[in-house]
Amino acid sequence: xxxxxxxxxxxWKDLLIEARTKQSFNAMVFFAALVLFIFSFALGPDTELxxxxxxxxxxxxxxxxxxxxxxxxYQNEETSGGLxxxxxxPGDARAIYLGKLLGNIVLxxxxxxxxxxxxxxxxxxxxxxxxAELAVVAIMGTIGFSxxxxxxxxxxxxxxxxxxxxxxxxxxxxxxxxxxxxxxxxLVLEGAPMxxxxxxxxxxxxxxxxxxxxxxxxxxxxxxE
Amino acid sequence: MTLCLVGPNGAGKTTLLKLVATLLRPSHGDARxxxxxxxxxxxxxxxxxxxxxxxxFLYDDLSAAENLQFTMRMAGLRPRRELIAGVLERVGLSxxxxxxxxxxxxxxxxxxAFGQLLVRPIxxxxxxxxxxxxxxxGMRLVDEVIAEYKAAGTTVVLASHQDGEAVRExxxxxxxxxxxxxxxPESEPLGRHLSVGQPAAFPETD
Amino acid sequence: MASRTGVERFLGGAAGLTMLAGSIVGLFVxxxxxxxGNVQRLMYVHVPAAWLAFLAFFVVFVMSxxxxxxxxxxxxxxxxxxxxxxxxxxxxxxxxGMMWGKPTWGVWWTWDPRLTTTAILLAIYVGYLxxxxxxDDADKxxxxxxxxxxxxxxxxxxxxxxxxxxRTLHQPPSSxxxxxxxxxxxLMLNLAAFTLVYAYLMVRRVRLExxxxxxxxxxxxxx
Numbered sequence: 001x002x003x004x005x006x007x008x009x010x011x012w013k014d015l016l017i018e019a020r021t022k023q024s025f026n027a028m029v030f031f032a033a034l035v036l037f038i039f040s041f042a043l044g045p046d047t048e049l050x051x052x053x054x055x056x057x058x059x060x061x062x063x064x065x066x067x068x069x070x071x072x073x074y075q076n077e078e079t080s081g082g083l084x085x086x087x088x089x090p091g092d093a094r095a096i097y098l099g100k101l102l103g104n105i106v107l108x109x110x111x112x113x114x115x116x117x118x119x120x121x122x123x124x125x126x127x128x129x130x131x132a133e134l135a136v137v138a139i140m141g142t143i144g145f146s147x148x149x150x151x152x153x154x155x156x157x158x159x160x161x162x163x164x165x166x167x168x169x170x171x172x173x174x175x176x177x178x179x180x181x182x183x184x185x186x187l188v189l190e191g192a193p194m195x196x197x198x199x200x201x202x203x204x205x206x207x208x209x210x211x212x213x214x215x216x217x218x219x220x221x222x223x224x225e
Numbered sequence: 226m227t228l229c230l231v232g233p234n235g236a237g238k239t240t241l242l243k244l245v246a247t248l249l250r251p252s253h254g255d256a257r258x259x260x261x262x263x264x265x266x267x268x269x270x271x272x273x274x275x276x277x278x279x280x281x282f283l284y285d286d287l288s289a290a291e292n293l294q295f296t297m298r299m300a301g302l303r304p305r306r307e308l309i310a311g312v313l314e315r316v317g318l319s320x321x322x323x324x325x326x327x328x329x330x331x332x333x334x335x336x337x338a339f340g341q342l343l344v345r346p347i348x349x350x351x352x353x354x355x356x357x358x359x360x361x362x363g364m365r366l367v368d369e370v371i372a373e374y375k376a377a378g379t380t381v382v383l384a385s386h387q388d389g390e391a392v393r394e395x396x397x398x399x400x401x402x403x404x405x406x407x408x409x410p411e412s413e414p415l416g417r418h419l420s421v422g423q424p425a426a427f428p429e430t431d
Numbered sequence: 432m433a434s435r436t437g438v439e440r441f442l443g444g445a446a447g448l449t450m451l452a453g454s455i456v457g458l459f460v461x462x463x464x465x466x467x468g469n470v471q472r473l474m475y476v477h478v479p480a481a482w483l484a485f486l487a488f489f490v491v492f493v494m495s496x497x498x499x500x501x502x503x504x505x506x507x508x509x510x511x512x513x514x515x516x517x518x519x520x521x522x523x524x525x526x527x528g529m530m531w532g533k534p535t536w537g538v539w540w541t542w543d544p545r546l547t548t549t550a551i552l553l554a555i556y557v558g559y560l561x562x563x564x565x566x567d568d569a570d571k572x573x574x575x576x577x578x579x580x581x582x583x584x585x586x587x588x589x590x591x592x593x594x595x596x597x598r599t600l601h602q603p604p605s606s607x608x609x610x611x612x613x614x615x616x617x618l619m620l621n622l623a624a625f626t627l628v629y630a631y632l633m634v635r636r637v638r639l640e641x642x643x644x645x646x647x648x649x650x651x652x653x654x
Contacts, residue, residue: 009298085282
């Protein structure tokens with residue numbers, strides 16, 4: 001699969017640059033921590049309340065942090081002639097989408113690996129017993145978020161006011177996957193059996209599959225000049 | 226053979242090169258590269274063409290060698306260490322092969338951008354201001370590379386403000402003004418209108 | 432080409448007349464609802480407005496898809512016009528829903544699946560229009576907004592389902608109750624009136640959009 005090999009080249013390049021500079025990761029972790037802090041301040045020190053809304057707060061934090069990294073998706077390209085550089089190579093343009101998508105998913109999951117335990121400590125929720133379930137929810141939610149996010153980031157990259165346009169387009173589209181992630185997380189944290197959270201896992205799975213198909217299919221059109 | 230494009234800033238030289246490289250889509254009309262249409266078969270055209278832009282498609286935080294490795298992978302080639310080492314040698318960057326490009330001077334970046342063209346087989350080389358930012362030695366390198374391309378049967382299209390051997394020796398010269406291309410008769414040497422390191426003075430041809 | 436056409440005049444007249452008739456019948460002729468009283472009369476404009484909003488966005492979807500396949504600027508103009516009208520009527524639907532909700536449910540807003548989905552729908556198409564306003568190049572504007580038009584609409588059923596599951600405790604939609612023939616035909620009359628208004632606005636808006644496109648092209652050419 002030539003497309004996958006080229007997508008992998010982009011992942012390799014972006015993660016190598018990220019590993020060297022850590023520019024996105026550091027900024028994202030710091031930003032996410034601030035968001036969690038502000039929530040705690042806004043809601044007051046009522047631990048019972050914080051624990052109840054932890055799932056929602058966590059995903060608002062992830063969504064805000066994710067937007068930050070999405071808008072930087074094509075940042076590495078900025079010094080190298082923009083997306084044009086990637087488009088100048090022969091082969092399917094979908095490789096660009098798949099590569100950037102995988103890079104975004106990996107980066108966001110790494111941030112969540114720090115953010116979720118931090119939220120557990122701040123909100124005094126014991127996460128260890130539910131670690132596996134939480135990981136499943138986080139991965140499915142992050143995939144859905146990144147699928148649409150990477151797509152809209154490419155669509156808005158050459159736009160005036162792209163900082164405004166990306167969230168404006170993205171957040172309404174993300175409603176199903178965010179609802180799924182928040183509700184599944186809340187159920188898991190409450191210690192409900194996995195079968196109760198199942199409907200939300202299904203919502204996320206359906207969202208992930210549908211948008212994977214649509215985005216991969218349409219992406220070359222979004223990138224045309 | 227070589228086609229040299231000259232013309233004032235904003236005449237459309239870069240736009241023309243980008244059209245041939247399929248980075249821009251023609252709003253009307255078409256262009257063909259080895260019989261492949263930039264409109265209907267952009268992918269086929271991209272496989273045959275290599276574009277050297279003013280800045281190059283390079284990454285600051287990758288080393289010279291890694292940049293070329295990435296280029297090869299994106300072009301669907303298996304990155305071969307010896308080939309990359311050879312190309313870096315050719316463009317005079319062997320000693321800094323493992324240095325991050327962030328530390329490079331403008332001229333070194335230009336050389337690396339040339340290396341990006343040399344790691345993949347192409348039939349048409351599109352060079353946008355190949356001499357810009359290079360020292361005398363670098364300019365000689367450009368001329369040598371162009372001569373090699375010519376010898377290998379690769380068509381070279383270059384757009385330049387600066388004089389150089391390749392500009393003077395181009396078989397065909399075209400002047401672009403406000404998007405209109407005029408091909409100069411072969412007899413007229415372009416060198417007359419250019420002076421080294423200076424913007425060209427263009428003859429009025431209306 | 433730029434003049435008012437006969438079609439426009441006919442649609443304008445028909446829309447005005449049916450709107451007038453629908454309003455008179457809805458406000459004065461049909462008896463008030465036994466349970467809800469006069470408040471129920473809002474239904475005669477709320478339901479048609481909602482129907483029109485969905486119709487308009489469906490048109491955006493179809494035209495956007497057509498544009499992506501055929502790349503004919505005509506389809507983009509129709510999609511853009513329909514999106515604008517859709518946004519207006521979605522906002523109207525929400526407003527009327529709130530006016531009905533306050534006396535009926537005691538609150539202006541409730542997280543009812545349909546209400547919530549309608550609000551999200553409004554956000555999606557406001558995004559669509561904002562995207563258009565930020566893109567300078569006509570071809571790119573058409574291409575990008577068509578993509579949003581397709582993705583936005585494809586998302587609507589998923590949004591609706593997820594919001595419904597989120598609100599499972601909430602009462603199911605109230606419509607299946609047997610509706611008197613009076614109410615039904617008044618509703619139908621108003622549905623027809625609103626649809627005619629849509630058709631009239633569309634014809635005018637598409638013409639305006641075409642003229643704007645022409646102007647843009649000429650200005651770009653002269654620049």
